[in-house]
Amino acid sequence: MLLSLSREGFKIKIIPVFLRYDYGIKSRGDSLEYQGFYKVLKQLSDEIYPFWYDEYLTKKDELQKRVIKFVDDIRPDIVFFILMKDEFSFETLDYLKNKYITINWFCDDQWRFENFTKYYAFHFTYAITTDKFALNKYRKIGYENVILSQWASFGFTEDIDFEAIKYKYNVSFVGGISGYRKWLINKLEKAGMKIECFGVGWGNGRINFNEMVDIFKNSKINLNISNSMSHDIRYIFSSLRSIKEFLKSKKRIEQIKARNFEIPAFGGFQLTNYVPCLEDYFDIGREVAVYISFDDLILQINYYLNNDEERKKIMINGYKSSCKEHTYFHKLKKIFKELGINL
Known part of the structure; x- marks a missing residue:
């Protein structure tokens, strides 16, 4: 009791x-x-x-x-x-x-x-x-x-005028570098996509909370990429280091993190890897976009970059949900x- x-x-x-x-x-x-x-x-x-x-x-x-x-x-x-x-x-x-x-x-x-x-x-x-x-x-x-x-989310931006946003980035990612994240971003860029990355280990370096908020709102797509051990066999066998990482890592289970709520709370459109129980907090496809594989990620990036109205609807729904509950x-x-x- x-x-x-x-x-x-x-x-x-x-x-x-x-x-x-x-x-x-x-x-x-x-x-x-x-x-x-x-x-x-x-x-x-x-x-x-x-x-x-x-x-x-x-x-x-x-x-x-x-x-x-x-x-x-x-x-x-x-x-x-x-x-x-x-x-x-x-x-x-x-x-x-x-x-x-x-x-x-x-x-x-x-x-x-x-x-x-x-x-x-x-x-x-x-x-x-x-x-x-x-x-x-x-x-x-x-x-x-x-x-x-x-x-x-540690907060939210009030009364965002979504129609007035002048986007700085098509696709961005905020988070520390890891073997898997680096591999995934490199593959996306080889596929012809420009991804602006911010955080420890990336070229743009570490950013503060205010800068992070600005990036969320001014990116058409905010990627949320797992920091758990990837089971994508293409990554596992991409290097000796990734094989050792796969064998030693204890982080084998996906988990919801603060970023899942921070991105929409500050007016960003979120495209995240699927995490168990995400559907307990967001209506997938209506308040957040989810990918389940690398190929699916490419497909969805291209889709949402070319379908602004649908992207905005999901973004605004996610924003309202986060501000109200998360x-x-x-x-x-x-x-x-x-x-x-x-x-």
């Missing part, structure tokens, strides 16, 4: 235990925890006291002492974690759980449940998963306080409601 914090006149006090910068590296810019979760928590409550632990990533022993002291000084109602790996010891997590309500957002249950989540879940009062297929896994290990949620404001408010807190 889920606990309830509901009481009249209750003012929730939350400590987010987050990384301030992407992977704790300042040069990489703001983290998703900051842009998405922290900013929304600030909208939901006036009493948000963040503990940024970037500087302690290489000082694990000191981190345990610092976080315990910080939390005990504030005495919050909830301590909200988004663990990356083993930054916090079981002893620290148990100490906090015994005194406060603690929550962890488990990011990758699709492929990390067996080697991470099942060991950490019991050290939190609540676990949040983005994988509905993991719910039975939680039950099998005897963990009941699990909440199903989903990634989302931001962190919506997701976090729903989570707290399940906890018995109306913010």
Whole structure:
């Protein structure tokens, strides 16, 4: 059974235990925890006291002492974690759980449940998963306080005039380079398509959140390309490196990511690889376009570049859906409601 914090006149006090910068590296810019979760928590409550632990990533022993002291000084109602790996010891997590309500957002249950989540879940009062297929896994290990949620957009652009958009790019991709992504983009370009790529490892380099938003809106087609292990045999046998990658990679299951919601929320048309459960959030073919193979991807790029009206309809429908349902404001408010807190 889920606990309830509901009481009249209750003012929730939350400590987010987050990384301030992407992977704790300042040069990489703001983290998703900051842009998405922290900013929304600030909208939901006036009493948000963040503990940024970037500087302690290489000082694990000191981190345990610092976080315990910080939390005990504030005495919050909830301590909200988004663990990356083993930054916090079981002893620290148990100490906090015994005194406060603690929550962890488990990011990758699709492929990390067996080697991470099942060991950490019991050290939190609540676990949040983005994988509905993991719910039975939680039950099998005897963990009941699990909440199903989903990634989302960190915001949205209001009142877009879609008819006034002057497109800069026909096709773009935003995301870090990987072996598969590089292979796919190269094949598209060999097929005569120009793809503008942005992110770590690409020629255009890393971009900030504001630049990303601008690219989404000003691209006729925004590609969303998987970062999981590809099962396309053409890629697997394209090099010795890709064969080794296929044999070693643990990321063999596709998963919905924040990008699925960010692209439409900022006015972009999204053409994404199919991900299980995407249909739970978007009406495929009406709010998002989906490809299932490389050949299908070429077919759909050409189709939507030559069918503007249909592309715009899907784009606008996806925009409306994301703005209405798929931001962190919506997701976090729903989570707290399940906890018995109306913010």
